[in-house]
Amino acid sequence: MREKGVRLISVPFWLGGGRAGVEYGPEDMMSAGLGRQIRNLGIRLDGDYEVCCPREGKLDPGSPRIKYLPEIKEMSGLVGEQVYRAVSAKTFPIVLGGDHSVAIGTLAGLTGHYNRLGVIWFDAHGDLNTEATTPSGNIHGMVLAVAMGFSRFKLTDIPGAGTLINKKNVVIIGTRDLDPGEKELIRSQGIACYSMHDIDKHGIAKVLEEAVAIASDGTDGVHLSFDMDCLDPLEASGVGTPVPGGLSYREAHFAMELLAETGKITSMDLVEVNPMLDHDKKTTRLAVELTASLLGKKIV
Numbered sequence: 001m002r003e004k005g006v007r008l009i010s011v012p013f014w015l016g017g018g019r020a021g022v023e024y025g026p027e028d029m030m031s032a033g034l035g036r037q038i039r040n041l042g043i044r045l046d047g048d049y050e051v052c053c054p055r056e057g058k059l060d061p062g063s064p065r066i067k068y069l070p071e072i073k074e075m076s077g078l079v080g081e082q083v084y085r086a087v088s089a090k091t092f093p094i095v096l097g098g099d100h101s102v103a104i105g106t107l108a109g110l111t112g113h114y115n116r117l118g119v120i121w122f123d124a125h126g127d128l129n130t131e132a133t134t135p136s137g138n139i140h141g142m143v144l145a146v147a148m149g150f151s152r153f154k155l156t157d158i159p160g161a162g163t164l165i166n167k168k169n170v171v172i173i174g175t176r177d178l179d180p181g182e183k184e185l186i187r188s189q190g191i192a193c194y195s196m197h198d199i200d201k202h203g204i205a206k207v208l209e210e211a212v213a214i215a216s217d218g219t220d221g222v223h224l225s226f227d228m229d230c231l232d233p234l235e236a237s238g239v240g241t242p243v244p245g246g247l248s249y250r251e252a253h254f255a256m257e258l259l260a261e262t263g264k265i266t267s268m269d270l271v272e273v274n275p276m277l278d279h280d281k282k283t284t285r286l287a288v289e290l291t292a293s294l295l296g297k298k299i300v
């Protein structure tokens with residue numbers, strides 16, 4: 001990491017979650033000192049880029065079963081391009097959301113580069129809905145289904161994307177709110193999902209060890225997609241879809257510290273920070289600190 005440098009890619013986009021405010025996530029994390037934290041670790045900050053996204057205006061969600069699909073395809077193509085450039089330049093890309101649909105762009109860019117990508121997905125949710133099972137029509141709840149090819153809208157619809165993500169290399173961690181169709185998909189497809197129950201039972205260290213093994217088995221890159229709603233709302237209330245009973249402050253930091261020790265993570269997204277719902281910038285600050293832990297910040 002130290003030699004490679006980090007490239008920050010801001011994506012002020014909220015249409016995938018249908019709730020405004022997350023588009024201020026990137027600038028809030030930047031003003032909370034994300035760049036400074038990275039440089040303090042002795043890591044070169046190889047630029048920060050912003051992808052242009054529609055912020056407001058007369059927007060029409062289109063199909064209620066899959067809202068803002070054309071806008072999300074457009075955003076994903078642009079994000080993918082920046083991510084592809086970052087990995088081609090051998091830097092470590094961090095995509096700052098925005099809602100979780102920005103990860104479609106990240107994954108498009110990454111699969112354009114890596115032959116086989118593993119994905120570690122921290123989330124209260126499964127993000128495994130399809131056009132047929134979604135309760136909301138919000139694409140941020142479908143990203144993993146899109147990535148693995150279970151929905152009609154697929155990752156490979158984005159220009160520049162490589163192959164679909166192999167379900168054998170996907171791990172979801174921190175889950176506690178799944179819709180019926182998502183549960184069905186997890187069971188029928190055998191997708192690795194470490195719920196809060198599993199974390200309570202086995203501890204975060206054991207879960208991370210297994211998760212890294214799954215995501216790195218036969219892959220040439222491992223992407224970390226970090227939805228801030230994986231944390232307990234007591235720690236991170238500034239998210240669009242909070243769910244009680246999440247990761248504690250230390251569990252989340254410890255997970256990032258363990259991932260840093262493995263040296264296996266090759267990219268990251270940091271999503272769903274909604275400064276308009278936050279209190280005293282607590283969620284934003286935590287997002288910044290967790291990123292520093294992932295990049296190697298140690299207590300001692």
Ligand SMILES: NC(=[NH2+])NCCC[C@H](N)C(=O)O
Pocket residue numbers: 099100101125126127129134135136137138140141142177179227229241272
């Ligand atoms: N990335 C997220 N925060 N996703 C929340 C998804 C909520 C719900 N499961 C849905 O599909 O609408």
Ligand SMILES: [Mn+2]
Pocket residue numbers: 100123125127140227
């Ligand atoms: Mn999510």
Ligand SMILES: [Mn+2]
Pocket residue numbers: 123124125227229230241
């Ligand atoms: Mn979520």
